[in-house]
Structure formats: C-alpha cells, structure tokens
Amino acid sequence: MSPTTLFGLCGAALVGIGLYGLLTDPRLLRKIISFNLVGSGVFLLFGVVARRGAAAGLGGDPVPQALVITGIVVAFSATALAVALLIRLHEAGGGATFDAPAGGASTDRPET
Amino acid sequence: MNFELGYELPVGLLLLTAAAWSVAARDSYSATVGFVSYGLLIAIVWMQLQAFDVALAEVAIGSGLTGLLLLGAAARLRAAEARVTVRPTLALRILAALACAAVAVAIAVTVLTLPEAAPSLAGPAVAALPATGLGNPVNGVLMAFRAFDTFLEKVVLVLSLVGVWSLAPDLGWSGRPRLLHPFADDGVLRFLARTLPPVGLLFGLHLMWNGADEPGGAFQGATVLAAMWLLVLMAGLAEAPRIRARWLRVAAVAGPATFLAVGLAGVGLAGAFLAYPEPHAKSLILFVELPMMLTISIVLALLVAGPPERASEP
Numbered sequence: 057m058s059p060t061t062l063f064g065l066c067g068a069a070l071v072g073i074g075l076y077g078l079l080t081d082p083r084l085l086r087k088i089i090s091f092n093l094v095g096s097g098v099f100l101l102f103g104v105v106a107r108r109g110a111a112a113g114l115g116g117d118p119v120p121q122a123l124v125i126t127g128i129v130v131a132f133s134a135t136a137l138a139v140a141l142l143i144r145l146h147e148a149g150g151g152a153t154f155d156a157p158a159g160g161a162s163t164d165r166p167e168t
Numbered sequence: 169m170n171f172e173l174g175y176e177l178p179v180g181l182l183l184l185t186a187a188a189w190s191v192a193a194r195d196s197y198s199a200t201v202g203f204v205s206y207g208l209l210i211a212i213v214w215m216q217l218q219a220f221d222v223a224l225a226e227v228a229i230g231s232g233l234t235g236l237l238l239l240g241a242a243a244r245l246r247a248a249e250a251r252v253t254v255r256p257t258l259a260l261r262i263l264a265a266l267a268c269a270a271v272a273v274a275i276a277v278t279v280l281t282l283p284e285a286a287p288s289l290a291g292p293a294v295a296a297l298p299a300t301g302l303g304n305p306v307n308g309v310l311m312a313f314r315a316f317d318t319f320l321e322k323v324v325l326v327l328s329l330v331g332v333w334s335l336a337p338d339l340g341w342s343g344r345p346r347l348l349h350p351f352a353d354d355g356v357l358r359f360l361a362r363t364l365p366p367v368g369l370l371f372g373l374h375l376m377w378n379g380a381d382e383p384g385g386a387f388q389g390a391t392v393l394a395a396m397w398l399l400v401l402m403a404g405l406a407e408a409p410r411i412r413a414r415w416l417r418v419a420a421v422a423g424p425a426t427f428l429a430v431g432l433a434g435v436g437l438a439g440a441f442l443a444y445p446e447p448h449a450k451s452l453i454l455f456v457e458l459p460m461m462l463t464i465s466i467v468l469a470l471l472v473a474g475p476p477e478r479a480s481e482p
Contacts, residue, residue: 061279061280063216064276066183067275068275069187069272070184070187071272071275072268072269072272072275073187073191073272076191080260081191082255085245085249089190089200093206096206103213103214103217105286109290110218112295114305115217117289117293118289118290118308119290119309121221121306122317123314124219126310128226129225129321129464132230132468135234135237137332140332142241144335146244146245
C-alpha cells in the first residue's frame with residue numbers, strides 16, 4: 057500500500073469519526089468541531105486525488121490543491137459564523153446544547 | 169498488497185487518534201486542544217502529499233485561527249456545557265457508529281478503487297503558467313485560472329463578517345469586539361506581543377511576495393498578519409477598533425473591490441471577465457494581491473474577535 061492510499065483511507069476514517077461526533081454529541085460546540093473534522097477528511101481526499109494526478113514535473117495536480125486552500129478559508133468563515141451564532145444563542149438564554157434544560161428558547165429539543 | 173510505508177503509518181495513526189480525541193474528550197477545552205494538534209499533524213500529511221501551499225494554509229488557518237476561535241468559545245461555554253446530562257442511549261450510539269462506519273467504508277472502497285491512470289490538470293496548468301508570469305502553479309490556479317473562485321471566496325469572507333457583526337446586540341453597534349484576554353497580565357505574552365509583530369509583518373509580506381514563485385501566497389501571508397494583530401489585541405496592548413470606523417470598512421472590502429475592478433477591466437483589455445492582458449499579468453496579480461492581503465488579514469482577525477459589544481467607555 058502506498059502512502060497516498062494510506063492517507064486516502066485516513067480521510068475516509070476522518071469523515072466517519074467526524075460524522076459520529078456530529079450525530080451523537082448534544083453540545084453544539086462539539087458538533088462544530090466534528091463538522092470541521094468531516095470537512096478536513098474531504099479535503100484530505102482532494103489531496104490524495106491531487107497527489108495521484110502528479111504530472112509535468114509537479115508533486116501533485118495544482119487545481120485540487122488550490123480548491124482545498126479556498127475550501128480551508130471558506131470552512132473557517134463558516135466556523136466563525138457558527139461559533140458567533142452559538143455564543144449569541146447562549147447569551148440569549150438558549151443554552152449551548154440541543155438537550156440542556158436551560159431557559160426555554162429552544163423549542164425543537166429532540167427526544168432521546 | 170505490499171507495504172512501502174516509513175513514518176507515514178505512525179503519522180496517520182496519530183492523526184486519527186487526535187481526531188478521535190477531539191470527538192471523545194469529556195470537556196470542550198481538551199477537545200479543542202486535540203483539534204489544534206490534529207491541525208498540526210494534518211499539515212505534516214499535506215507535506216507528505218507534496219501540497220506545501222495547503223500545508224501552510226492548514227497550519228495557519230485550519231489549526232491556528234480556528235483553534236483560537238474554538239478555545240475562546242470553549243472558555244465562554246464551559247459552565248453551560250457542564251450542565252449537560254442527557255446523552256444518547258448506548259443503543260443509539262452503537263447504531264450511529266455503525267452508520268458512520270458504513271459511510272467511512274464506502275469512501276475507503278472508493279479510494280482503493282480509484283482508476284489507475286489518474287486524471288490530472290497538472291500538464292495544462294504548467295503549460296499555461298508562463299503567461300501569468302508566476303512560478304508557483306498553485307498560485308497560478310488561484311489568481312488566474314480559477315480566479316473566479318478566489319474572488320467569490322473573498323466575498324464569502326466579507327459576508328461572514330457581516331453575519332457575525334449582525335449578531336451584535338443593538339447597543340453593540342457603537343462598540344468594539346471584546347476579545348477574551350485571560351493572559352493580559354502575563355509578562356511573557358506582553359513581551360512577545362511587543363517583539364514579534366515586526367518580524368511577523370516582514371514574514372507575512374515575504375510569504376505573499378515569495379508566493380508568486382514558491383509555496384506561500386496572499387492567504388498564508390495574510391493569516392500571519394492577522395495572527396500578529398490578534399497577539400497584540402490579546403496581550404491587551406491595543407484595543408480592537410470600533411466597527412463603525414470607516415477605515416475598517418474600507419479595508420474590509422478593498423480586496424474584493426480591487427479584484428472586481430481588475431476583473432471588469434479584463435473584459436475590455438483581455439476579452440473576458442477576470443482575464444489579465446498578457447504582458448501585465450504579473451503586475452496586475454500583485455496589484456490585486458496587496459489589497460486582498462489587507463482585507464484577508466483584517467477580516468480573519470475580526471472573525472476571531474467576534475461580534476462587537478456595548479461600548480463601556482464614552
């Protein structure tokens with residue numbers, strides 16, 4: 057197995073790990089972290105495809121690499137917005153999770 | 169299947185351990201620390217994949233700035249999160265784990281069955297690179313071949329800043345973002361915040377200037393500048409600006425505005441939106457990159473700083 061394939065499998069595992077955190081942790085901040093892991097795993101898969109496309113004297117295909125850089129910046133913007141929303145929710149008394157019994161603002165509490 | 173792995177296997181295992189830790193850790197502070205170490209490890213993986221520009225971006229933005237943002241949030245939410253008692257039942261968690269494992273296995277099978285002759289745009293990208301005057305193909309893709317993506321990404325940055333600001337309470341509009349500075353009395357941090365910025369400024373500009381031909385670029389450079397500004401703010405040596413300040417708003421849109429202007433000029437001069445007239449391609453790219461760097465560094469730092477709060481002083 058080549059290193060590139062190994063990192064591809066890591067990317068697949070990262071998507072799985074992140075998805076698990078996203079589904080099972082009721083804390084919203086942890087959902088944000090988990091979602092970032094899923095995104096990072098997808099970026100890694102892009103990186104593997106880029107590495108496999110090495111040609112013309114380059115170590116990898118520059119097009120997917122550039123897309124990943126753009127993706128990292130956009131992921132950061134989305135994370136910053138999500139964190140700001142979460143903190144505002146918390147300050148408005150809505151708690152920091154989907155399950156906390158804190159002061160009433162959340163109406164869509166899932167039953168567990 | 170023959171193995172030809174050296175240190176890649178331990179790096180991969182460490183990577184997955186850090187990822188699992190940032191999901192499984194009991195409190196969010198430890199989880200964030202796990203996520204930051206994960207970011208550093210994945211940068212090593214990007215180096216291994218010969219994607220040096222991505223490695224720089226990942227360390228600076230993915231690990232550094234995201235880490236700072238999450239640490240701040242974890243500190244503010246610590247008390248609220250401690251009250252969480254309801255967890256999914258064991259059966260539900262096992263079910264979720266099985267579903268996630270199925271997704272991971274499906275992706276893994278796809279990775280293992282990728283076509284032997286990988287499709288690649290490396291050839292065309294290298295062939296067209298001389299026309300841009302750049303030497304770094306990744307930067308060529310970002311600034312020329314797929315400039316539209318890069319332009320829209322700047323717009324996304326500005327929009328998310330608008331989104332974060334719009335979460336401010338009504339009285340906050342005349343205020344400043346309030347950064348947590350729990351270490352403001354720390355002499356070491358103050359010392360660093362006084363001595364590091366000149367070096368950081370030079371290094372950030374170097375990354376941008378050098379990015380034309382070597383790994384680096386406007387993002388990576390701008391992130392270093394943003395980090396320097398945040399360091400000064402967190403050490404309490406300066407205050408974040410009021411978000412009403414006109415210079416701040418001009419700086420926040422300078423990058424995309426210049427990009428748009430040059431792009432529209434390209435319609436007349438080179439026959440297409442965001443096309444550069446050939447002999448001036450490199451100087452135009454640098455002309456776009458400088459205000460872009462200003463915008464990126466200011467917006468990134470303000471995104472970490474969060475929404476403004478009520479002004480406490482007149």
